[in-house]
Amino acid sequence: MTKNISILSIFGVIALIVVGYNAQKMDLNLQNSSVLTGYTLIAVMLCVALLNTRKKLSMIPLGKASSWVVFHVVGGLLCVGLFWVHTNTFWPRGLYEGFLAGAFYLVSLSGIFGYLIQRLNSRKLTETGIEVIYERIPLELREIQEKAEEYIRECTEATGSDVLANHYLNTMVWYFQKPRFYWSTLFGAGNAKVWFRSEGASVKRYLSSEELDYFQHLEELVELKMLVDTHFVHQNLNKKWLLLHVPLSVGLVIMALWHLLLVEVYAL
Amino acid sequence: MILRDDRFSEKVSPYLRPNFPYVCGRAAAWGKPCHNGPTADGSCGGTSECHPYNEGGRWICRRPPSAGGPCSEGPLPDGSCCKTLTACQPRRTVRKVRGRVSVMVAAVVIAAIAAFGFDFGNQEQVASSLDAGPLSSIHQNFTSEQGCNACHAAHGSGALGWLEAAMTKSGPSDNCTNCHQFKNPVNGPHNSALISASHPGSTSCTMCHTEHKGADANIVKMDDAQCNSCHKAKFASFATNHKEFSETYPFGQRTAIAFNHSSHFGKHFKDARYSKNAPANGCVGCHNVALAERNVPVRGFDDTCAGCHQDTVAGREFVMFTFPEFEENPIDIEDIIESPGGTLAAAAKATQDLQGEVEKLAETTGSASSKAIVEEIKTILADLGDRVGSEEADEEFEPISSETLSPVSAELLGVNGEEVGEYAEATKTLVEGVLENGVTALAELVDEAGGNPDSLLRGLSNSTVVPAFTAWAANKEYEAAGETIEKGWYANELSLVYRATAHGDPVMKAWLDYAAQNGSESLNEAFLSRTDGAGACTKCHAVSSTETDKNADKNKKVALKVEWKSHPADGSPLVKYSHKPHVNLLGPGSWCTSCHKINEKAEFSAAFNQLDPHKFSSNFSSVKKGTCVECHGGGQVSQTCTTCHEYHQEPGFKKTMMRQVAGKK
Structure with missing residues (x-):
């Protein structure tokens, strides 16, 4: 063009x-x-x-x-x-x-x-x-959240520990509910990543090796959501102007x- | 899921409607959107998971595979879905919101135009879209009464008026001439009929003058490029490309006054007899620099020429009437006396009346001249009395005069003044008329001849005319009693004469103008001759033909004019030049000769012996372009077209505008 x-x-x-x-x-x-x-x-x-x-x-x-x-x-x-x-x-x-x-x-x-x-x-x-279609973003985010919650349930059932589940409920569920860190994402500041690492660091030391595997899956989902959030923020701006x-x-x-x-x- | 390759398959993906104006309320709240999505009217379409259809009398679930496929429970007996959901509140899409905002903005703009788009004539109105900006300071006062209508006729004329104005060409230029006036054609290039004839098409004021640019805006600005767009001779600047001035520049015609600078400065002012009268400061001794504009006016006659030429003016009188020679006595005294209202009786009565008045004056003043006039009148009356009834009238007539009729009288009477047979009857009638009615008879004669008696006979009284004509009627020479003051009107011997009292004598000027406009060859010779003309006016004042058409009939009598007032050297109406700043710039010492150098070889005076003012030889060498370029060529001083040229001819204001100004004061 x-x-x-x-x-x-x-x-x-x-x-x-x-x-x-x-x-x-x-x-x-x-x-x-x-x-x-x-x-x-x-x-x-x-x-x-x-x-x-x-x-x-x-x-x-x-x-x-x-x-x-x-x-x-x-x-x-x-x-x-x-x-x-x-x-x-x-x-x-x-x-x-x-x-x-x-x-x-x-x-x-x-x-x-x-x-x-x-x-x-x-x-x-x-x-x-x-590639993410703007109109599908709520659906994509919801599916990511459901996948995260599926991992949490599996972790709890497999390890019998609720550490990761509590961490999810107290911290991560907020993040998965909807796009977060709008301005940071818009300007590429990477606050979401910093936030997740910070929050993750505080819980990882309490996780067993098996739980850490699930935490790894959770981390992958967070990175995926960051990408979807990036799509949302920029596509949203593309429409709002x-x-x-x-x-x-x-x-x-x-x-x-x-x-x-x-x-x-x-x-x- | 987003990473699945088959995520757009109909088995896993709901059908998206990006052009729908609404999105699912659950999705908008970042919940899980329902499979059905909102309806087109904005209501929730997800109150049930499917819409069962009836096939062969049996209701069948239609939940799509992407939502999990047909449910195990199946539709309810009434055909409704068994899985009902709480209705959401669908939200407008960004596109829908954008459309609504656009409509709102359009409504606001239209409402604003409706509210402020028109001038309602309300003083408290805050603003109007018709306010195109402030007028220039020179125009802003002229709209206070009529407002916009002063220039825009369509203003306030309603929808139909606007429609008509929009469909027709009716710009504000039409109203400019309500106040401004120019030489016709007003809408022709340079207001010149000549240019308009060769360059058809009209101009309008708004071509060059645009208003509403602010109080301090220059609305008369015109660039050189605009001049170049029409003029075939195009040039980048005055210094580089402007054509050389004409060979006689700045003189387009001879001067109104035949003052020979060359002979005066080269000869007369050096003559010991006249050197004391020479102007002390050179040019400015005669030219008034304080009033310098395009022309530097010459000071009055009394301040300049009178020092040497004071007596010249009074040196040449003109004879209005000469009592001519008759072959037989033109006035029959007997007939006059016998007739109760006869002319001689009237003359005698008038003379007696005059005698009475002069006697009173003589008693009052004791003036010797008055007493002498009384004696003269008594002599005439006695002579008249002696002749009545005497046999003298019957004796052989011996004319007192051997003169011919003066050219002026002959012209007025319309006769040949050289042939007694032609003028006798007319002259007799005139004499009788004067004896009966005094000056009035002469006034009627002048009036019939196309002259203005008020100006031509100004100062002529019965006291001058009647005694003289009475004497001539009695075949006597008139001898003025006492010392005759030979200025103004006076009669002596056989003539009625006028001698100018001073320079600028109005009667003499009137007779010269009359001769120039109406006169015959003999009359022109009497008044307009440079060597012999009355008053010696034309010795200095040029006599020019008013005929400008070169193709005019040469046999046709051409009206002339005496150029009483000096005029600008260059008559071009599109050239402007002011001497004042240049004189001030050059300063004392350089003065006029910086540009005007006397051309001693020029045959200046010869140009005044003929009538065409454009055939001339200037006293001065022409001013060359290079003289101007010395300053107007280096970039320090303006050299634009409008520095020296005007666009309009004869710009001015109409009386209506002046009354408007007066009304405001």
């Missing part, structure tokens, strides 16, 4: 240069270049916003989703350039235009942020070595259309 983005970016830059050149030419000819840049900007904005519609119409063959994302990314960056060509300033005067610019920048920044975290997260998710980007985009499009109407009524 990166390659596609690079290729399409070349076309985006060319498009920006063409529009900018023509706008400058119009300015030099004392024509209103804002009409050209403004209508181009809103047209590209609407096309870029179609990605969301494309996702809802997955049953219709409208091209590969990845191609749409590439277009969305390049088109979004093109919008930033067009915005500056259109306004000739970083922050326009006028209260409404200020809000419009603010919304535009928020959408743009959230989009850039989303693109970057998706790039980073995909690498981190690949590094886990497993859109909670900012998409609604803001909707607001931006409405504000831009109102702006267009005002311009047509008052300035043209």
